[in-house]
Amino acid sequence: MNKQIVLIAALLCLPFSVSAQRNVRDSIIGTPWISVNYGLNWTAGDMADRHGLLNHVGMLFGYKTNRNWVFALDGAFIFGNQVKETGLFDALVDSKGNITDINGDIAIVRVLSRGYYADLNVGKIFPVLSPNKNSGIYVSMGLGFVSHNYRVETQDHVVPQLELEYRKGYDRLTTGLNTQQFLGYAFMANQGIFNFYGGFYIQEGYTYNRRTVFFDQPDTPVSTDMRLDVQYGFKVAWLIPIYRRMPKEYYFN
Numbered sequence: 284m285n286k287q288i289v290l291i292a293a294l295l296c297l298p299f300s301v302s303a304q305r306n307v308r309d310s311i312i313g314t315p316w317i318s319v320n321y322g323l324n325w326t327a328g329d330m331a332d333r334h335g336l337l338n339h340v341g342m343l344f345g346y347k348t349n350r351n352w353v354f355a356l357d358g359a360f361i362f363g364n365q366v367k368e369t370g371l372f373d374a375l376v377d378s379k380g381n382i383t384d385i386n387g388d389i390a391i392v393r394v395l396s397r398g399y400y401a402d403l404n405v406g407k408i409f410p411v412l413s414p415n416k417n418s419g420i421y422v423s424m425g426l427g428f429v430s431h432n433y434r435v436e437t438q439d440h441v442v443p444q445l446e447l448e449y450r451k452g453y454d455r456l457t458t459g460l461n462t463q464q465f466l467g468y469a470f471m472a473n474q475g476i477f478n479f480y481g482g483f484y485i486q487e488g489y490t491y492n493r494r495t496v497f498f499d500q501p502d503t504p505v506s507t508d509m510r511l512d513v514q515y516g517f518k519v520a521w522l523i524p525i526y527r528r529m530p531k532e533y534y535f536n
Contacts, residue, residue: 308473311416313349318342320520322359322484330488330512333455334396334431335365337514345404347524351417353406357425357463361398366433371453371499375444382442390440394453398431400461400486408469421469421480429461429488431512452498457510459490471524481519488512 322339338361345355372392375382384390406423413419432454437445445453467482490510497505 307417307471308415311349311351311410312347314347315525316343316345316347316353316355317523317525318480318520319523320359320518322516322518324486324514324516327513327515328487328511330431330510330514331367333367333433334363335367337361337363337365337396339516339518343404343520347408347417351408351410351419353404353408353421353423355404355406355423356401357404357427358401359399361396361400361431363396366394366396368455371433372445374499375442384437384440384442386441388440390442391438392440392442392445393436393438395434395436396431397434398429400427400429400463400488402427402461402463404463404465406465413470415471415473417471418469421465421467421482423463423465425461425463425465427461427463428458429486429490429512430456430458431488431490432456449498451494452496454494455497456493457488457490457512458493459488459510459512462487462489465518467518469522471522476523478522478524479520480522482517483515484518485513485515488514 320341320343324337324339326334326337339359341357341359343355343357345353347353371394372382377383381389382392402425404423404425406421408417408419408421410416410419435445435450435453463484463486465482465484467480469480471478490512491507492505495505
């Protein structure tokens with residue numbers, strides 16, 4: 284089924300690309316941009332105290348003008364399994380170092396990194412080292428919202444201290460303003476569906492803790508200061524431009 288979906292999507296994209304073959308090669312065209320992207324990120328600033336390597340999987344919806352400006356909405360789901368903080372559940376561990384569920388069985392508790400961001404972006408393509416005027420160095424910047432937290436999982440076990448509202452005491456929910464900068468290369472083929480962009484990017488989150496108490500540190504006041512949560516890494520995207528079909532020419536004798 285998945286292979287069939289990919290094949291159908293490829294066939295749908297192909298006519299648009301072929302119909303606009305002459306325009307892409309010879310002139311700068313305006314076209315909607317849709318992309319599916321993946322980013323691999325390292326953390327810095329305050330975020331490095333909580334999260335390690337992170338993955339971004341997201342989409343971009345926008346429009347490239349006939350002057351090579353790109354205006355878009357960019358968003359992604361953030362996930363990872365490298366949590367830096369330790370001792371989150373020390374108060375729940377018994378003398379043997381285990382956390383037990385409601386039945387007295389040893390519970391498996393996992394803590395994962397989760398989050399998302401959504402930005403409004405503006406960018407510009409400079410046709411340098413490119414096969415046509417629609418490809419080249421791609422620079423963009425964005426402004427939006429970011430949220431990240433710990434996801435606490437107890438699998439099939441029920442641990443009363445970690446269920447429902449109690450999880451909020453451990454999740455470190457953090458949200459705030461997000462800025463983003465990107466430098467890379469965008470390629471729009473003269474024909475076919477091989478269109479992409481990729482490069483280096485960095486995000487700065489100006490965020491705040493959204494919980495008033497951390498259950499693992501009940502006697503320590505939660506900081507209300509602004510945090511600087513930095514993520515940086517590489518992003519690659521499959522780009523799906525939607526070209527307007529060229530009009531057919533008719534000749535009458």
